[in-house]
Amino acid sequence: MIPRGSLVFGGAPIGGLYAPVRDETAAATLQAAWDAGIRAFDTAPHYGVGLSERRIGDFLAGRPRAEFVVSTKVGRRLVPATGPVDGAEQFYDTPALSRVRDYTADGALRSLEDSLRRLRLDRADIALIHDPDDHLAEALDGAYSALARLRADGTVGAIGVGVNSTSVAEWFVARCDLDCVLVAGRYTLLDDSAAASLFPLCLARGVAVLAAGVFNGGILADPADGARYDYAPAAPAVLARARRIAEVCARYEIPVAAAAVRYVLRHPAVTAAVVGARTPEEIRGDAGYLGQAVPEALWAELAGLR
Numbered sequence: 001m002i003p004r005g006s007l008v009f010g011g012a013p014i015g016g017l018y019a020p021v022r023d024e025t026a027a028a029t030l031q032a033a034w035d036a037g038i039r040a041f042d043t044a045p046h047y048g049v050g051l052s053e054r055r056i057g058d059f060l061a062g063r064p065r066a067e068f069v070v071s072t073k074v075g076r077r078l079v080p081a082t083g084p085v086d087g088a089e090q091f092y093d094t095p096a097l098s099r100v101r102d103y104t105a106d107g108a109l110r111s112l113e114d115s116l117r118r119l120r121l122d123r124a125d126i127a128l129i130h131d132p133d134d135h136l137a138e139a140l141d142g143a144y145s146a147l148a149r150l151r152a153d154g155t156v157g158a159i160g161v162g163v164n165s166t167s168v169a170e171w172f173v174a175r176c177d178l179d180c181v182l183v184a185g186r187y188t189l190l191d192d193s194a195a196a197s198l199f200p201l202c203l204a205r206g207v208a209v210l211a212a213g214v215f216n217g218g219i220l221a222d223p224a225d226g227a228r229y230d231y232a233p234a235a236p237a238v239l240a241r242a243r244r245i246a247e248v249c250a251r252y253e254i255p256v257a258a259a260a261v262r263y264v265l266r267h268p269a270v271t272a273a274v275v276g277a278r279t280p281e282e283i284r285g286d287a288g289y290l291g292q293a294v295p296e297a298l299w300a301e302l303a304g305l306r
Contacts, residue, residue, distance in 0.1 A: 002208075002210070006038075006040065006271075007038050007040075007261075007287060008071070008212075008273065009030070009038050009041045009042065009275070009283065010212060010274045010275055011041060011042055011047050012048075013276045014026040014029060014277075015049075015052030015091055016048045016051060016092040016094050017047065017090060017091055018090055018092070018228075019278075025278070025279065027058070028279075029277055029278060029279055029280050029282070029283055030059040031280070032281075033277070033287070034059075036284055038287060039068045039069060040068065041060070041070050042070075042162075042182065042210070042212070043071070044162070045073065045076050045077070045078050046073070046130060046131075047091070049095050053119050054119075056070065056119060057118055060120070065121075070125050071126035072112070072119065072128070073127070073128045073129070073130035073162050074103075074107070074108040074115075074127060074129060074143050074146075074147070075107075075108070075129055075130040076101060076102070077111050077114075078099060078100075080097060080098070082098070085097065085098065090231065103139035104138060104142040106142075107142065107143070108129075108142060108143035109146050112127060123157070124157070126156070126157060127159050127160075129159075129160070129172070131163060131164070132168065132172075133163070136168070136171060139172075148177065158180055160179055160182065162184075162212075164184045164185055165186075166186050166193055166194045166196075166198045169181045169198050170198050173207055174201065178205075180210060181202060182209075182210040183209065184213035185217070187199070187209075187211050188260060188264065189245050189260050189263055189302060190229075191216065195269075199267060199270075202269050209269045210273075211267075211272070212274035214260050215275075216242075217230050217234075219239065219242045220257065221260070222257075223242035223245075225239075227239060227242070241305070248298065248301050248305065249298065252297070252298045255292075257285070257286070258288075258292040259294060259298065259302070261286060262294050
């Protein structure tokens with residue numbers, strides 16, 4: 001469904017993550033991704049309370065359906081807001097909606113129906129249970145069962161979980177018939193914890209891995225003062241490690257962001273890397289890294305930093 005070694009466009013930034021993004025900029029960024037050959041798009045109701053889904057749906061409208069893959073998520077239903085929403089959960093300039101956690105079967109079905117309407121699609125290629133960390137039993141009995149039925153009737157092509165936690169991903173892979181997992185930030189140059197047990201389990205069970213958060217929130221793209229690590233300002237020790245990684249890459253004349261992307265795609269469990277972008281320049285740069293030659297000596301030296 002998604003070619004091995006490819007990039008998936010991550011839709012959180014164009015949903016206003018950290019800062020507003022104009023409609024025109026979002027459209028231009030999506031066009032740049034398409035022009036670079038990217039044909040898979042990951043989004044969620046959470047990303048700008050539907051704004052990311054709407055923008056991706058508007059962009060893809062009219063394009064041949066067989067030419068692209070769309071992944072979205074369930075677990076957060078959107079309801080009319082009763083108070084201020086700007087900046088809620090770090091998303092800005094969003095619709096007047098709020099998120100409600102709901103991992104029941106009915107909640108998953110309603111959420112997906114609303115997502116498909118915003119995406120202007122009649123089916124989702126991939127549907128993921130989003131961040132069910134504190135709702136494991138409900139998500140297993142409810143959302144997973146509902147998505148499995150939708151997969152059986154063709155409304156959904158593949159199902160899985162989208163998480164930041166390797167233990168949560170492992171919990172579902174061990175109990176469910178999943179097609180894929182999207183795991184964010186847990187297999188990077190700074191944090192390779194997913195490789196310990198999640199990736200071997202996925203390989204054993206034939207579950208594809210979509211590795212997101214390859215820059216760990218931005219620090220591996222630009223380890224400058226104030227850089228984010230996993231949605232928050234990086235601690236001094238993490239920033240120091242990222243700078244050591246960047247210094248090694250610089251000696252080989254390899255951009256640290258290029259090494260971050262290529263590192264993730266080297267693992268046999270990883271099908272594709274999910275990269276978020278808010279400008280055309282960002283996504284063109286990410287796509288360009290796929291052609292970057294990286295010497296084995298660099299990987300060996302970076303391994304010595306762990």
